Amino acid sequence: MSTDTEPTTRVTRSAGALVGLVAAGVALALGHLVSALTGPGSSPAVVVGSQLVDLAPTPVKDVVVRAVGTADKPLLIAAVVVVTLGLGALLGTAWGRRPGLTQLGIVAIGLVGVVLSVLRADLGPLAVLPSGVAILAGLVSVQLLGRAAAGTGADAVGSRRRFLAALGGGSAVAVLGAAGGSVVQALVQAGSAARRAFALPAPTSPAPPLPAGVQVPGSTPFTTAIEDFYRIDITLITPRHEAEGWTLTVDGLVDRPLTIGYDELLAMPMVERDITLTCVSNEVGGSLVGTARWLGVPVATLLERAGVRAEADMVLSHSMDGGFTASTPLEALTDGRDALIAVGMNGQVLPDKNGFPARMVVPGLFGYVSATKWLSRLEVTRFDAQTAYWTDRGWADRGPVLTQSRIDVPSSLGSISPDSPVIAGVAWAQHRGIDKVEIRIDGGEWQETTLADSGGIDTWRQWSFRYDGPPGRHTAEVRATDGTGETQPEQRRPVVPAGATGWHQIQFTLEG
Numbered sequence: 001m002s003t004d005t006e007p008t009t010r011v012t013r014s015a016g017a018l019v020g021l022v023a024a025g026v027a028l029a030l031g032h033l034v035s036a037l038t039g040p041g042s043s044p045a046v047v048v049g050s051q052l053v054d055l056a057p058t059p060v061k062d063v064v065v066r067a068v069g070t071a072d073k074p075l076l077i078a079a080v081v082v083v084t085l086g087l088g089a090l091l092g093t094a095w096g097r098r099p100g101l102t103q104l105g106i107v108a109i110g111l112v113g114v115v116l117s118v119l120r121a122d123l124g125p126l127a128v129l130p131s132g133v134a135i136l137a138g139l140v141s142v143q144l145l146g147r148a149a150a151g152t153g154a155d156a157v158g159s160r161r162r163f164l165a166a167l168g169g170g171s172a173v174a175v176l177g178a179a180g181g182s183v184v185q186a187l188v189q190a191g192s193a194a195r196r197a198f199a200l201p202a203p204t205s206p207a208p209p210l211p212a213g214v215q216v217p218g219s220t221p222f223t224t225a226i227e228d229f230y231r232i233d234i235t236l237i238t239p240r241h242e243a244e245g246w247t248l249t250v251d252g253l254v255d256r257p258l259t260i261g262y263d264e265l266l267a268m269p270m271v272e273r274d275i276t277l278t279c280v281s282n283e284v285g286g287s288l289v290g291t292a293r294w295l296g297v298p299v300a301t302l303l304e305r306a307g308v309r310a311e312a313d314m315v316l317s318h319s320m321d322g323g324f325t326a327s328t329p330l331e332a333l334t335d336g337r338d339a340l341i342a343v344g345m346n347g348q349v350l351p352d353k354n355g356f357p358a359r360m361v362v363p364g365l366f367g368y369v370s371a372t373k374w375l376s377r378l379e380v381t382r383f384d385a386q387t388a389y390w391t392d393r394g395w396a397d398r399g400p401v402l403t404q405s406r407i408d409v410p411s412s413l414g415s416i417s418p419d420s421p422v423i424a425g426v427a428w429a430q431h432r433g434i435d436k437v438e439i440r441i442d443g444g445e446w447q448e449t450t451l452a453d454s455g456g457i458d459t460w461r462q463w464s465f466r467y468d469g470p471p472g473r474h475t476a477e478v479r480a481t482d483g484t485g486e487t488q489p490e491q492r493r494p495v496v497p498a499g500a501t502g503w504h505q506i507q508f509t510l511e512g
């Protein structure tokens, strides 16, 4: 496609690589800019990254998440950007000989984004725009930059300067486009946060007051602050949904399928409860667990309205995002426990990251089989007819929370002082309760710790232990016994497929 009429020098491979690199940057950035209008999930790098999350085999995901912690999402997006820029540079090396190949490559890469955004029905029909714009931006910029790289053979210095200026201009467009897109997205986010600052209705059934003694002074806060609450989901960027236009449908094996809006949900009798939520991926001693005061409508209220048929034994809850579903045993939703469709958390409107407008919370079940965020549909069905997002990926189809205990004070390899030689932590066995927590120092005898007051069988329970042993380095191990008399097993088991087992152990120093 080079213009044969002008006397141009052939673009070298390295100049071509720069052309391709910058063109890829411009393409990604302008796609990102457009995604400020069509939703952050439709930004080309995010669309591709989200698909990678879905495709990654569970062990790979597990290793990556463990290695990089909660930084995994930004890192994945960054990796997609870097690979795309690299591919751009690679395609650019062909520009001097076969510009058609470079153009074809740009279109092919862009089409990956286009196809993936079309497949993601949850992103809406406009989601295809950013990747489409990215293709156009890539083609136009490779053309302009490629022409500048070819320059005119007569004036080598001048053409070199022109090429560098073109590269600089292209890079500036890329940086400004990317930054502009992010700024607009942040403004949209702030606007929707402001619209969320309304008061939720008062509960018809308030949470029983927590005894002051639930908290061991100096230990982990009994109620987890929203910003400290762990976050686990398959979305790459926090989904943002408006209450306006949101609906929740109850259908499947029911006599009277129903659909309600946000205001209708808020008008129903509300229950407020302290409930501890746990992730099946929590390692022994891990922090994927938290306690919040949830406000919501009992799931059973909606199921009763819809009239569940006798043959049903499961509710498949659907999220508005990325195909997440959870299969919850019907029994856990109808046996009288506080299984909620939550709209409030710690006295606030549910934050976007925790599932606005509404999410499920079911005491006693791991999040992956019960706690669907950005909830849109409760499909009443059967375990032998349907499966869910994580159960399709090798996790157990029932997910009862396992009894766990954790040492929080001192931290691992930390120390305690002889003035206050207190070891403390939490234990949880939601919906069974914690009856006993024992500690073992340096592999000695198990000794009972002092249990803090209970916040109910659906919350974790704090414990503490005064250690009057000799100063120096020690190990401490902890194990809990739940309300049914069952003690945590010693055997170490990985988180896949049904949750980790084993005793949490730390090393600590008692100062002299």
Ligand SMILES: Nc1nc2c(c(=O)[nH]1)N[C@H]1C(S)=C(S)[C@@H](COP(=O)(O)O)O[C@H]1N2
Pocket: 229, 230, 231, 232, 233, 234, 235, 277, 278, 279, 280, 319, 320, 321, 324, 353, 354, 355, 366, 367, 368, 371, 372, 373, 374
């Ligand atoms: N829509 C949606 N809901 C979801 C998930 C998800 O990936 N998508 N993850 C589940 C898992 S595995 C857990 S442990 C909890 C975590 O809830 P949190 O992020 O509010 O702590 O949400 C559950 N609900």
Ligand SMILES: [Mo]
Pocket: 232, 278, 279, 280, 281, 366, 367, 368
């Ligand atoms: Mo989870």
